[in-house]
Amino acid sequence: MAVSLSNIFVNLPVKDLQRSMNFFQSIGFEFNPQFSDEKAACLVIGPNIFAMLLTEEYFKSFTKKEIPDTTGQSEVIVALSAESRDQVDQIVNKALASGGKPYSDPVDHGFMYTWSFQDPDSHLWEIVFMDSSAVPSE
Helix, strand or coil: CCCCCCCEEEEEEECCHHHHHHHHHHHCCEEEHHHCCCCEEEEEEECCEEEEEEEHHHHHCCCCCCCCCCCCCCCCEEEEECCCHHHHHHHHHHHHHCCCEECCCCEECCCEEEEEEECCCCCEEEEEEECHHHCCCC
16 A cells, blocks of 8 residues: 655755745745744645745754755755746746745756756755646657
């Protein structure tokens, strides 16, 4: 039997919680105040998808591993599906206008269109639109 879970919570360390919250709010995301305080903010990505932005000190309380320097190392690429190519462009353009850094140029595979940015803590976010009706068959 396959495992099936209902929610995803991606935990990301941030240097300045308020700066990160302002960045994501400027893109159009909201936060769940029930799970947010001075150490953590619950970024609502979708009905069952959340990113917990944790101050570095608080994040360290969950792991014995070092926090990587994301300006030169990657720990994860958060890939999120968009409803259209236009939505991909809108989200990434808002991220770049709000202080995000470019990570990749847009990539058009015909059936799939992606574009990536880095948030203020250099975490990688990839926004993807896939037209499932145009996916090549094997």
